[in-house]
Amino acid sequence: MPSEISFARGVPSLDIVDVEGLRDAAVRAFANDPAGVTAYGTSIGYPPLRAWIAERHGVEPERVLVTNGSLQADAFLFDHLVRAGDEVVVESPTYDRTLLSLRNRGAHVRAVELELDGIDTSALGRLLAEGAKPTLAHVIPNFQNPAGYTLSADKRKQLVALAREHEFIVLEDDPYGELRFSGEPMPTMVSIDPDHVVYASSFTKTVCPGVRVGYLIGPKDLIAAIVKLATNTYISPNMVSEGLVYEFCIAGALEHSIEVVRTALAERARTLTDALRSELPEAKFVAPEGGYFLWVTLPEGANVAALAEAAAQRSVIFVKGTDFMLDGGDNALRLAYSGVTVAEIREGVARLADAWRSLS
Numbered sequence: 001m002p003s004e005i006s007f008a009r010g011v012p013s014l015d016i017v018d019v020e021g022l023r024d025a026a027v028r029a030f031a032n033d034p035a036g037v038t039a040y041g042t043s044i045g046y047p048p049l050r051a052w053i054a055e056r057h058g059v060e061p062e063r064v065l066v067t068n069g070s071l072q073a074d075a076f077l078f079d080h081l082v083r084a085g086d087e088v089v090v091e092s093p094t095y096d097r098t099l100l101s102l103r104n105r106g107a108h109v110r111a112v113e114l115e116l117d118g119i120d121t122s123a124l125g126r127l128l129a130e131g132a133k134p135t136l137a138h139v140i141p142n143f144q145n146p147a148g149y150t151l152s153a154d155k156r157k158q159l160v161a162l163a164r165e166h167e168f169i170v171l172e173d174d175p176y177g178e179l180r181f182s183g184e185p186m187p188t189m190v191s192i193d194p195d196h197v198v199y200a201s202s203f204t205k206t207v208c209p210g211v212r213v214g215y216l217i218g219p220k221d222l223i224a225a226i227v228k229l230a231t232n233t234y235i236s237p238n239m240v241s242e243g244l245v246y247e248f249c250i251a252g253a254l255e256h257s258i259e260v261v262r263t264a265l266a267e268r269a270r271t272l273t274d275a276l277r278s279e280l281p282e283a284k285f286v287a288p289e290g291g292y293f294l295w296v297t298l299p300e301g302a303n304v305a306a307l308a309e310a311a312a313q314r315s316v317i318f319v320k321g322t323d324f325m326l327d328g329g330d331n332a333l334r335l336a337y338s339g340v341t342v343a344e345i346r347e348g349v350a351r352l353a354d355a356w357r358s359l360s
């Protein structure tokens, strides 16, 4: 059996993690603030990191809550806003853990089609006009997981206008925003309307997942309410990790790390799209401008579940499109190119194409 090539997990490969920089930052964190990083700390997060994040986003620190990863931040927001039976809008397809998390809370999930330029705001407008009353709309604006698409500037404005008119909160779930390797950056929705948008991001994709540091930016009263929830949940998040991330950021290592990750992702995305075009011409996709993922659609009627089995027999894994949708997606799949080298991508696509041919 050849060695496994995984296009399944949205994680970075070790070669694009600045292990040495992290180790040095840890040493500085213990040296510079031994009391701060070894104590329980406060539920708002490590105060210097909170202030650093606030300044980077141009907001007051009271609007920021630092958490153990942005998944925790999203969970706090859901706990605060979503009750069983509440309507919540999501993109279709969307991040599988968001779907799971909302379903576990008994939310009435309203999936709205994701177009090449982001969520179909016209369809959402119709849904609202027909009487839908969501408490929340979850949107991944940049290099969406799983599709890799980015919400256009116009649609950002339209979405915020709908949130204002129909009084719901937009959760702008943005772990990939910094990972743009081509095209122009877009304004965040939270900068357009800080009252109707809650922004979540993390250091998972820019530093590494293991630090488990993420954050929320929202209206002060909402953040204050979530701070209580955080206190009751864990007293405080991980101060050692947050102290380390703080030292990493102020030393300029974050900017360096982002550059390394972007450069590697650009090359991997290019390799993947080139390999698919030559080895698997039936695969339709849009070349991403950033982020971790490529969404592939195969011809109507293609059996991606069978393809996944045939690929696994060749030691290649990916996630089926159906995992990201309430229904549909049978002929789609997500390929993550973040955790594989250029050589693995070429070999992985060759095996995938072989698996595809074995089905016909």
Ligand SMILES: Cc1ncc(COP(=O)(O)O)c(C=O)c1O
Pocket: 010, 068, 069, 070, 071, 072, 095, 140, 145, 173, 175, 201, 202, 203, 204, 209, 213, 214
């Ligand atoms: C859209 C989206 N939101 C949230 C997360 C969770 O990230 P974190 O590691 O910050 O908890 C991910 C991770 O893949 C993601 O893709």
